[in-house]
Amino acid sequence: MSVVLSSQLLKLGSTFVSYNIATSILLPPISSNLQEYWLAGNGVFLRGARNGIHVCAHLCALNIPGLPKLEPYFNFTFPCVPPHLLSTMLELSVAAGQEEVLFYLAFTEGIWQLLIPDQIATEYSVTPTNPLDPFYESAIIEVHSHHQMEAEFSFTDDKEESGKFRLFAVLGEIFTSSTISVRVGIYNHFQVLPASKVFQLPPGITDANRFVL
Incomplete structure (x- = not known):
């Protein structure tokens, strides 16, 4: 000890x-x-x-x-998010065009559940209209899209995701060669993770940080 x-x-x-x-x-x-x-x-x-x-x-x-x-x-300690949920998020992000999309993932009753909260979305940011949404409180993972931009967390992302202890992911280059970046946020600190630690990646989505140990 x-x-x-x-x-x-x-x-x-x-x-x-x-x-x-x-x-x-x-x-x-x-x-x-x-x-x-x-x-x-x-x-x-x-x-x-x-x-x-x-x-x-x-x-x-x-x-x-x-x-x-x-x-x-x-x-x-949870099972990895199944590939069909990540595929669904990618499809919805593509359908939104040049606007970002925010998703919540919670693990309830033994399965992962996906929710798209009411949100205010622009080309460069997305925020929930009700940050006190009950589903938000139970969410383990937040995911948002970056349309044609790379799957990299921006300064705006750092600011909006500070003060929370949960997992974050961003989908990038969604119209061409889709990638995902995953990190864990511990209040005001972030640690990049291999996506395979959290998600089962479907065909067509690769890990932007695949060389991270």
Whole structure:
């Protein structure tokens, strides 16, 4: 078990944040509803957990002699989203033309459910008209389209997706060679993931980050 040399617990609004120094590669179980920063021999890490998602993200690389090195991880306890749902989102995105489309995915009653919320869409952005939609609260994944643009998260995406702990995906180049980019957001930090960690990709959609480990 890890021995924590220094730990401080602060309350920031409704979010608890702890700051820790690792003295072992075996960290203690993550605390409920806790955002944990860990200083290790190879840098600063962020751990977080919510229903279905357990993640340890490597925020920055450092070389600190005497401390153990940690390994990042992403554990997704739900089954991957089936390919037909991703195909449906692609078809609806193509039908919307030059406007972006927003989708929510929630896992309820043992299956993935897809919802298109009421939204305000333009060529460069899409936002829900009711951010307090009950389905939004249960959503595990948010997906939006970027029509002919690449599947890359924009500055606007970063701003709109900050403050949330969930998975995000963007569909790009949907009229030609469709791609998808996936990341996990831990409040104000993001970690890019292989799409195969979250989705079963159908034919015609490739992972924009297929070389990410």
